[in-house]
């Protein structure tokens with residue numbers, strides 16, 4: 001089992017390729033040609049079982065439509081309105097290819113990948129249907145744009161954002177036992193990531 005971080009254009013979103021018995025990717029970025037080329041260094045993209053989206057923002061999800069019919073595309077049901085709004089938009093030259101998800105998440109689902117399992121945690125605030133994926137045995141958290149390293153956290157001033165909900169979501173995450181944090185942008189935290197999430201909570205409480 002391996003987890004490979006792929007930093008994607010246009011806004012350097014982190015995508016995570018999980019090579020377990022099943023193959024999955026968490027977020028795909030906004031450039032289909034780039035992500036397929038990057039994936040091909042490790043796997044045949046057609047081997048992907050799942051394409052998990054932490055949320056619908058174009059920097060994480062605009063290339064997702066190109067995975068339709070390849071891996072099952074999963075996104076939270078409360079993200080659908082925002083997803084539909086964006087599919088007509090072309091932001092910073094990134095076009096959003098329309099797609100219908102294969103799996104609508106509600107939170108609480110568990111996906112067995114082999115050595116790893118991913119539990120879906122609904123963490124609204126950055127967007128209505130933002131989710132995190134938690135691996136309970138390894139204590140890994142794939143946090144999308146909800147929390148980042150160094151006590152940082154996601155914006156809540158974009159359409160569908162909500163500071164109060166973001167604070168509640170960070171509080172929910174701070175109760176988890178987390179060793180490694182794999183956020184949607186910038187650095188990964190390896191070891192004692194719970195401390196980093198508690199720092200995000202402390203700072204969020206001051207500013208939100």
Ligand SMILES: [Zn+2]
Pocket residue numbers: 055057060126145
């Ligand atoms: Zn975002």
